[in-house]
Amino acid sequence: MPVGTVTRGTTNTNRLRRVDRWIAVQPQLRRASDPLVVDLGYGASGVTAFELATRLRRARPDVEVLGLEIDPARVRTATAQLEALRAGRSAFPPDLDVSFALGGFEVPTPEGRRPAVIRAFNVLRQYDEAEVAAAWGRLTSRIAPDGLVVEGTCDELGRVASWVGLGASGPATFTLSLRLTALEQPSIVAERLPKALIHRNVPGERVHELLTALDRAWRVHAPWSVHGPSQRFIRVARTLRDEGWPVRDGVRRWRLGELTVDWDAVAPR
Incomplete structure (x- = not known):
């Protein structure tokens, strides 16, 4: 039996672009x-898996996306959407390497392959x-030795998002x-923090200190607004x-409104 609980399954086109x-x-x-990539819990429509495959194959033309859902009805819906895609009745390329199956946190894959x-x-x-640590443990046990789990949340339109990047040994980054x-x-991202952090945005917790520092710097650099919000x-x-914050990456990512720090900088105390 799939491991997990059926959730609301809200899905919107372009929601996960960030x-x-x-x-x-x-x-x-x-x-x-x-390059097997799993879209776990894609929701009421398979569109997020189609979008994921379309975006990732620009970097890896041989990428393969497997959408997993714990609700059999959602798997049937996505499979019907895939048939329409193959027949050319979709905005997505008909040759996308996408498939759908029933599954949860146990992450079943063809021939036991370990996703990248x-x-x-x-x-x-x-x-x-309290359920987060066990879910993380299940997911990280399924990836390739040098693989990646991306667990997070966003608003309904994908304008505000945050996520944790986990490797085989556990959480490594927060974005x-x-x-x-x-x-x-x-x-504003406080409303869309991952479950491991959303209740930790209180004085004394690291993620609260990060958000406070972000707001302070945003105010200080208000004059840069005349050059555009990206420059700010x-x-x-x-x-x-x-x-002294362990900020990763550089201007190319920051101009997108994206900031990644080491997980230790926000980990719950």
Whole structure:
């Protein structure tokens, strides 16, 4: 039996574009000997799996995406959508290497293959915080030795998102990604933190300190708004790095409203 609980299954076109473009540049995908990617808990429609395959094959033309859902009705719906895609009755390329199957946190794969990447988005948000560690453990036990689990959440339109990047040994990074146009303050992401952090945005916790530092830097660099919100956010990222936060990447990622730090910088106390 699939491991997990049926959740709401909300799905919107283009909702996961921010996390998809992050996955596309990760070495765990680009260097994988077997570029199998699992879209775990894709929801009421298979569109997120189609979008994921379309975006990732620009980086890995041989990428293969397997959508897994715990609800048999959702698997039937996605399979029918796939048949329409193969017949050319879809906006997606008919040759996308995508398939769908029944499955949960046990992550069943053809011939026991170990995925290079597992994306589990807007799944654990509906679980209890106490269940997160076990779910992470199941997922990381299924990936390739140098694989990646991406677990997080976003708003309904994909304008605010955050996620944890996990390797075989556990969580390694935390990323937030924001639509910068008309952004009032970066701490809006507090509403869409992963389940492991969403209840930790309180004084004394590291993630609260990060969001406080982000808001402060966002205010300080308000004059850069005349050059556009991306330039303002670039200065915010540089300020946090100068303050000692373990900020990763560089301008190419920051201009997208994306900031990644080491997991230890936000891990619950």
